[in-house]
Amino acid sequence: MLFFSFYKTLVGKEITVELKNDLSITGLLQSVDQFLNIKLKDIKVNEEEKYPYMISVQNCFIRGSVVRYVHLPAGDVDVETLQDHSRLEAREQKKVQQQAQQQAQQAQQK
Amino acid sequence: MSFGSSSLGDEVDKKLIVVLRDGKKFIGTMRTFDQFANIVLQDTIERVYVGDCYSDKSLGVFFIRGDNVVILGEIDPDKEVQEKRLQKVSWDEIQKLYELEKQKKEEEEQLKRKIMTDSGLTIDSILNIDEF
């Protein structure tokens, strides 16, 4: 959920999404969901001549699973908060894991 | 479970280009979708591009499984005009051009693979679509 929340703070900002097939798209982040699918507005494709099928596209939906990198606007990223949230989420994750283990053990004993 | 790709709501009944992981492109009107980005396209055509040429083939109604989707692009009527600089050729013609291009790419890929393995490196092929 960390990255989902993070991307929501970037809505309206310009990002560049680099896909695993090397296609690179720059546009304004319109929306994001929990799979990190991304919707971009007013897009520009790098090396446009190599991708003629993108000529007539202005807005697009990118499936999260095909993303390799996203280039972020450094000025809009608060690294301190991110680090704190990463630690918090790691702790939460561990708690959930321990609870699940305990439940599994209890179920076995019964 | 909340509704994943809820953002696709705006695209219903719009003309979209769908790019799949194997590189195929389909153009049609999206009628419905779900949280996996599975979609149903109506009046679908397949469009093949090679260089500055393209060709279309009508295929009807399509269900496309979300896993295979790379991009859904909304076709902008104003920008669609720009595509007119491309040359439309027959389906048979584009198939021939496509085969030629594919062969060329495969040869390049093989050469690259050989050089990499000769130097003791393994290479993740870009043609291996499972990687993607």
Added chain:
Amino acid sequence: MDKKEEGTVEEPLDLIRLSLDERIFVKMRQDRELKGKLHAYDQHLNMILSDVEETMKVVQIDSDTGEEFIGTEKRNIKMLFVRGDGVILISPPLRTS
């Protein structure tokens, strides 16, 4: 705060947590390597790195001899989100304590 939880590596992801705010090395699929400062990660190994240097292995052709050889291509990215499914390994910084 529980000291044990914060300072030791009990499971693999703890190593990543202890590398927050440090420069790490990441090996990616398709012969790509990254070096950058880690600012965020999750259980899928999605990450945010800053001041990233990416190195890519590419086949290049010598313009004089026409011979192919393996070269590296580098680029620098200020702030980068990396999707976890492309990650092969992560190495924390070497510590000289």
